[in-house]
Amino acid sequence: MKPLSHAELAISCRDLRKQYKGSGEVVYAVNGLDLEIRSGECFGLLGPNGAGKTTTIEIFEGLLSPSSGDVEVLGMYWGENDNELRQKIGISLQETRFPEKLKVLETLELFRSFYREGRRPEDVMETVGLTEKAGSLVGKLSGGQRQRLAVACALVGNPRLLFLDEPTTGLDPQSRRKLWDVIRRFREEGRAVLLTTHYMEEAERLCDRVAIIDHGEIIAVGSPVELIAGLGGEHIVEFSMNNGADIPVDVLEDLPAVLEVRADGNGISLTVSEPHIAIPALIQSLQSHERSLSRLTTRHASLEDVFVNLTGRHLRDDEISSS
Amino acid sequence: MMKYHPLNELLKARIREFLREPETIFWVYVFPVLIAIGLGIAFSNRPVNRVFVDIQEHVIAEDIAANLKQDSVFIVAIHTESECKERLRLGKSLVVVIPGEGFTYLFDPTRPESVLARQSVDDALQRAAGRRDAVLTMDRHVTEPGTRYIDFLIPGLLGMNLLAGSLWGVGYYVVDIRVKKLLKRLIATPMKRVHFLIASIGGRMIFMIPEIIVILGAGVLFFKVPIRGSIFSILILSFLGAFSFTGVGLLVACRARKLETVSGLMNLIMLPMYLLSGVFFPPERFPGIMQIPIQALPLTQFNYALRALILDGMSLASQGWRLGIILAWGGISFLLTLRWFRWN
Numbered sequence: 001m002k003p004l005s006h007a008e009l010a011i012s013c014r015d016l017r018k019q020y021k022g023s024g025e026v027v028y029a030v031n032g033l034d035l036e037i038r039s040g041e042c043f044g045l046l047g048p049n050g051a052g053k054t055t056t057i058e059i060f061e062g063l064l065s066p067s068s069g070d071v072e073v074l075g076m077y078w079g080e081n082d083n084e085l086r087q088k089i090g091i092s093l094q095e096t097r098f099p100e101k102l103k104v105l106e107t108l109e110l111f112r113s114f115y116r117e118g119r120r121p122e123d124v125m126e127t128v129g130l131t132e133k134a135g136s137l138v139g140k141l142s143g144g145q146r147q148r149l150a151v152a153c154a155l156v157g158n159p160r161l162l163f164l165d166e167p168t169t170g171l172d173p174q175s176r177r178k179l180w181d182v183i184r185r186f187r188e189e190g191r192a193v194l195l196t197t198h199y200m201e202e203a204e205r206l207c208d209r210v211a212i213i214d215h216g217e218i219i220a221v222g223s224p225v226e227l228i229a230g231l232g233g234e235h236i237v238e239f240s241m242n243n244g245a246d247i248p249v250d251v252l253e254d255l256p257a258v259l260e261v262r263a264d265g266n267g268i269s270l271t272v273s274e275p276h277i278a279i280p281a282l283i284q285s286l287q288s289h290e291r292s293l294s295r296l297t298t299r300h301a302s303l304e305d306v307f308v309n310l311t312g313r314h315l316r317d318d319e320i321s322s323s
Numbered sequence: 324m325m326k327y328h329p330l331n332e333l334l335k336a337r338i339r340e341f342l343r344e345p346e347t348i349f350w351v352y353v354f355p356v357l358i359a360i361g362l363g364i365a366f367s368n369r370p371v372n373r374v375f376v377d378i379q380e381h382v383i384a385e386d387i388a389a390n391l392k393q394d395s396v397f398i399v400a401i402h403t404e405s406e407c408k409e410r411l412r413l414g415k416s417l418v419v420v421i422p423g424e425g426f427t428y429l430f431d432p433t434r435p436e437s438v439l440a441r442q443s444v445d446d447a448l449q450r451a452a453g454r455r456d457a458v459l460t461m462d463r464h465v466t467e468p469g470t471r472y473i474d475f476l477i478p479g480l481l482g483m484n485l486l487a488g489s490l491w492g493v494g495y496y497v498v499d500i501r502v503k504k505l506l507k508r509l510i511a512t513p514m515k516r517v518h519f520l521i522a523s524i525g526g527r528m529i530f531m532i533p534e535i536i537v538i539l540g541a542g543v544l545f546f547k548v549p550i551r552g553s554i555f556s557i558l559i560l561s562f563l564g565a566f567s568f569t570g571v572g573l574l575v576a577c578r579a580r581k582l583e584t585v586s587g588l589m590n591l592i593m594l595p596m597y598l599l600s601g602v603f604f605p606p607e608r609f610p611g612i613m614q615i616p617i618q619a620l621p622l623t624q625f626n627y628a629l630r631a632l633i634l635d636g637m638s639l640a641s642q643g644w645r646l647g648i649i650l651a652w653g654g655i656s657f658l659l660t661l662r663w664f665r666w667n
């Protein structure tokens with residue numbers, strides 16, 4: 001990556017660390033992070049629960065101070081230009097419960113009042129699709145509507161940089177898409193977005209670049225396409241055999257177009273460059289070993305596979321059962 | 324001029340939240356009036372207007388009953404010996420007249436009503452038998468407004484309510500929004516922290532005005548409690564008191580991360596003051612060694628000053644050092660709050 005000038009960088013951090021001293025042992029929530037987020041890109045922090053995403057983003061937001069390391073946000077530093085920085089960033093925390101007894105428009109007017117220059121609350125409601133809910137009490141909103149209100153509160157100060165911590169967690173697919181649209185439009189205006197997610201699909205669809213974090217460390221950075229291409233094969237073939245039968249791994253590894261073999265739950269998962277070569281070879285091999293298939297699926301490789309490939313674990317525990 | 328001023332919007336938000344919460348309205352405005360009415364009725368020193376007398380069965384029982392019934396105060400009944408004892412024990416009668424050689428009175432000497440009943444029954448029966456009073460006597464009743472229990476109670480209730488309202492309205496509120504991560508969200512904006520504190524206190528000062536009107540109004544309307552001092556002074560005193568209590572509320576909420584913590588701390592502060600600071604009875608009832616801490620409590624001094632203004636018509640200036648103690652609590656609490664407040 002060529003070095004970027006400060007004007008082109010929304011956020012940069014070097015050797016960022018955050019330790020928590022709990023009862024006895026020290027937790028390294030963020031453990032030596034180097035990141036550069038450019039203006040005009042949507043950057044995703046992808047990682048399982050407890051990876052350190054929230055800690056990282058809250059350090060960037062000026063809500064937590066790092067144990068060590070340098071952070072530069074929009075060319076400014078926390079502790080020097082705090083008010084100026086807060087004027088220019090928009091934030092949606094992982095969980096905020098807005099006052100239930102305020103109406104949507106009232107909440108936005110409240111947040112608008114904190115900013116020198118901002119957008120009209122009515123316009124922001126339009127952007128996130130809450131106009132019909134202007135007069136509804138926040139307590140009466142659905143989960144998706146509340147999340148859109150949180151994003152609206154982040155947008156109402158007309159920020160140059162938007163931080164969204166798990167903006168779509170727990171939302172239904174439709175609400176999720178609506179939020180994606182809002183985020184895309186913001187990015188298209190040339191501003192930067194940093195979001196965290198543990199949905200790989202979200203990161204793939206929405207982010208220009210992602211950093212995969214695990215245990216407070218970055219284990220991969222790049223565009224979703226680059227990262228998936230890094231697997232060597234872009235396809236995943238998953239299968240299992242009747243009666244829970246087994247087959248030696250080296251048999252599978254020797255099959256043509258198979259790049260990697262991994263036992264996965266109660267089946268086996270192959271990373272494959274050309275499925276039309278690998279699958280017939282697999283079926284033939286199983287027949288010659290007198291094994292019969294109970295299941296065979298094939299799909300495009302995803303960031304999930306990148307994560308599994310790097311860590312041997314799934315991003316979310318619940319994905320083990322579904323794969 | 325900005326269309327949206329942060330202080331203005333914060334204050335509006337507080338007021339809206341308050342008005343849209345029917346529960347708070349009940350606790351802040353309705354509940355104290357209910358207490359006042361309840362206690363006012365329970366302790367309104369009503370004249371003794373009914374004396375329950377039983378007469379044990381006897382040939383002259385009917386005659387005795389007829390004599391007593393001439394005074395409508397006596398509610399007379401005739402029963403057997405065992406019934407009479409049982410009814411006395413259960414408090415259904417206050418005294419039993421046992422006819423025989425003269426009369427024997429059966430009564431409970433530890434119950435004041437019983438003793439009084441024995442006395443009045445005896446007087447009535449003696450007069451009926453022909454006793455003449457040696458000296459002419461007359462009764463005059465003292466139930467003047469300003470000296471009754473309810474007159475003592477109403478200012479105390481106002482003090483108690485201002486304390487509770489300030490602690491809950493600020494202390495609980497702050498911890499609640501801290502728990503909900505709303506406080507964190509707010510300080511992530513360019514909002515000035517002092518604006519937030521001012522709006523929290525300001526909201527409380529606004530809700531206080533109807534509180535004063537409702538409680539004192541109920542006192543005047545239902546019980547004819549006299550307001551002898553100037554309304555303006557009473558308002559100023561209430562303002563200063565509520566302001567100081569708000570400071571204590573903020574201090575209590577300073578670090579707490581859980582609603583349980585702040586509720587516990589607030590009860591720890593409120594309950595002793597309800598008891599010691601002269602809400603329901605004068606603090607002088609406690610022994611001498613306890614007086615120093617009791618007199619140092621802000622609610623004690625607030626209640627003294629409020630009673631002096633309301634019942635004795637004193638001026639605010641005459642309560643100078645009491646105000647000093649009240650404001651010292653507020654001032655120190657605010658300073659500590661600014662130092663220790665957990666924004667994050």
Ligand SMILES: Nc1ncnc2c1ncn2[C@@H]1O[C@H](COP(=O)(O)OP(=O)(O)O)[C@@H](O)[C@H]1O
Nearest residue numbers: 020022027029048049050051052053054055056
């Ligand atoms: N205030 C804290 N005290 C102690 N440990 C913490 C604290 N906040 C976070 N952690 C720990 O730091 C790690 C990273 O947490 P977090 O940044 O919230 O992860 P993520 O957002 O990726 O789920 C976790 O192991 C978490 O338990």
Ligand SMILES: [Mg+2]
Nearest residue numbers: 053054055094
């Ligand atoms: Mg998180």
